[in-house]
Amino acid sequence: MSGTHSHGEMLPRGTLVLAGALVAFALSAASFVRIADIPPAASPVLMREQAGIRPVKSRDLRFVDRADGAVVIEDVRGGIAAVVVPGQQTGFIRGVMRGLARERRAHGIGNGPSFKLTLWADGELSLVDSATGRALELTAFGTTNRATFAALLDAHNAKSVDPTA
Structure with a gap:
């Protein structure tokens, strides 16, 4: 038996x-960004604020589950x-x-605190979410899904939400 065994050559030096x-x-790179005080990538909320984009419409809403x-x-x-009833094509609202x-x-x-739904000038x-501060950009989910929430801005009376209607 040979007396020496080495693991030094398992990974090439390069x-x-x-x-x-x-x-x-x-x-x-991380140190440079920290020392130079480079701000993180802007959120859509900050970008709108910096560009002076104002809300066109907004509505404070509360979502409450019913027993049915x-x-x-x-x-x-x-x-x-609105009232979103089971069986309608409104899974996006429920999922969000x-x-x-x-x-x-x-x-x-x-579920006491409200949510602010806002259509912006852009x-x-x-x-x-007024309670957590979390913001969702609904346009990013496609036109059909966006439309289910956009309809809530113009809804004046109780109605069922059905984007296929």
């Missing part, structure tokens, strides 16, 4: 040098904006609100 250079570059599975969308100023409700539960927040549509 691979180790490149891995070390990559780590050094990442640390240097329907979701009642209440206008905070009074009245019902389910995700936001999950985040509220994680923070110990109930055509964008956003939904902001």
